[in-house]
Amino acid sequence: MFILAVSGSAIGLGNIWKFPYITGVNGGGAFVIIYLICIFSIGLPIMISEIMIGRKGKRNPITSMEILGIEETGNGVWKIVGFIGLMAGFLILSFYSVIAGWTFHYFLLTLQGLFIETSAMEVKTVFNQLTQSIPKQLIYHSFFMILTVSIISKGVRNGLEKAVYFMMPALLIIMCVLLYYSITQGNFSEGVSFLFKPDFSIITASTILVAMGHAFFTLSLGMGCVVMYGAYLEEHESIFKTSIIIVLCDTFIALFAGLIIFPIVFANNLDPGAGPGLIFQTLPLAFGQINGGILFGALFFALISFAALTSAISLLEPSVVWLIEKRQIRRSTAAILMGLLIWSMGIFTILSFNNLSSFVFWKGTIFDNIDFLASNILLPISGLLFTVFASWFMSHKSSKRELSDTTILQYNIWRFLARYIAPLAVIIILINFIGVF
Numbered sequence: 001m002f003i004l005a006v007s008g009s010a011i012g013l014g015n016i017w018k019f020p021y022i023t024g025v026n027g028g029g030a031f032v033i034i035y036l037i038c039i040f041s042i043g044l045p046i047m048i049s050e051i052m053i054g055r056k057g058k059r060n061p062i063t064s065m066e067i068l069g070i071e072e073t074g075n076g077v078w079k080i081v082g083f084i085g086l087m088a089g090f091l092i093l094s095f096y097s098v099i100a101g102w103t104f105h106y107f108l109l110t111l112q113g114l115f116i117e118t119s120a121m122e123v124k125t126v127f128n129q130l131t132q133s134i135p136k137q138l139i140y141h142s143f144f145m146i147l148t149v150s151i152i153s154k155g156v157r158n159g160l161e162k163a164v165y166f167m168m169p170a171l172l173i174i175m176c177v178l179l180y181y182s183i184t185q186g187n188f189s190e191g192v193s194f195l196f197k198p199d200f201s202i203i204t205a206s207t208i209l210v211a212m213g214h215a216f217f218t219l220s221l222g223m224g225c226v227v228m229y230g231a232y233l234e235e236h237e238s239i240f241k242t243s244i245i246i247v248l249c250d251t252f253i254a255l256f257a258g259l260i261i262f263p264i265v266f267a268n269n270l271d272p273g274a275g276p277g278l279i280f281q282t283l284p285l286a287f288g289q290i291n292g293g294i295l296f297g298a299l300f301f302a303l304i305s306f307a308a309l310t311s312a313i314s315l316l317e318p319s320v321v322w323l324i325e326k327r328q329i330r331r332s333t334a335a336i337l338m339g340l341l342i343w344s345m346g347i348f349t350i351l352s353f354n355n356l357s358s359f360v361f362w363k364g365t366i367f368d369n370i371d372f373l374a375s376n377i378l379l380p381i382s383g384l385l386f387t388v389f390a391s392w393f394m395s396h397k398s399s400k401r402e403l404s405d406t407t408i409l410q411y412n413i414w415r416f417l418a419r420y421i422a423p424l425a426v427i428i429i430l431i432n433f434i435g436v437f
């Protein structure tokens, strides 16, 4: 069940919405290769580290880090790592909810048959109408936050895991239908070469940072939610194997989404670098043309909304549990309080697409900056600290016990990656970005 909970957290808008859009903006193949290297050399060892910390600490990420910090190093200051993660989760959920709202809107539009035989131009107009409308986005954003808060209030983890169990195969089936469309109707060869043929000349320090940040984002790392879920992992289950399965599934779904979307982009002369609207401007074209498009389309957007919901729950859960333990308040009060704060923050993302769209600084609009700060700076920093703690400060005995089912070679691979490769890579990429080198 743990696998399902973490997969529910990991697989979400990051795979279907964000991966294709940032791959498009960052020029394709070379970005994808750097992303894959980051997933396996940084993401995987950090996921193992975070689960270890969670299972040993057994509490919310902040308290777990405090307890383990005192136990292993005599210093509770490690709880700061949990705080950085919570801050990132707070920022991420604020925009995540807005985008999840978009997917829900598209579910309704598809159900109404709006995209039948539609053109690329019309699809673009529909998307612009949504992003220009503050009230519409507010309604969907509120709806999504209310849903997330009410599920968290009830603490229905078990039901969700069962739902994820059905969601994944259903999502895969629809993605296969879409892939068939892309192969037959899209410009498949150009899509594949965009996705996998690297051109390293276009890579900058910022591109590398975005690829690494996305490895954290898509695997839900650095934010404490894997630590949180790790607390529920049974002692006899294998952290090593579980992590590998989750990482492989997540990566598979992201690449799959890319293979679906880019052939449609090129067949319709769309811009791969269209930004956050990319999937909303491409997939409706496919649904408009295939047999049963209304059904498949509506199901697809419903499933994505659902995948977003299971991720959103994991984004909110750690801060709510922390609030409950810290302030001794009721679960529902904590959930509503955090939900309200995050909801208000989300308004800035909504405005980034209309009234404040020309208010650009540093990385772009307010939304771009919130995303950049949270995903590419905060997640890597706290992920780095989680892994440094697990591999350098946790005693050999403790980490060996958590990874007791691994062979010596597997254990040493984790330890080498977690001690040297992942921390060094994160530090070098961050410093390189800051421009010190």
Ligand code: PHE
Binding pocket: 009, 010, 011, 012, 013, 014, 015, 089, 092, 216, 217, 218, 219, 220, 221, 223, 225, 311, 312, 314, 315
């Ligand atoms: N991993 C989720 C996704 O890909 C997003 C997420 C990020 C969830 C960080 C939890 C923590 O959509």
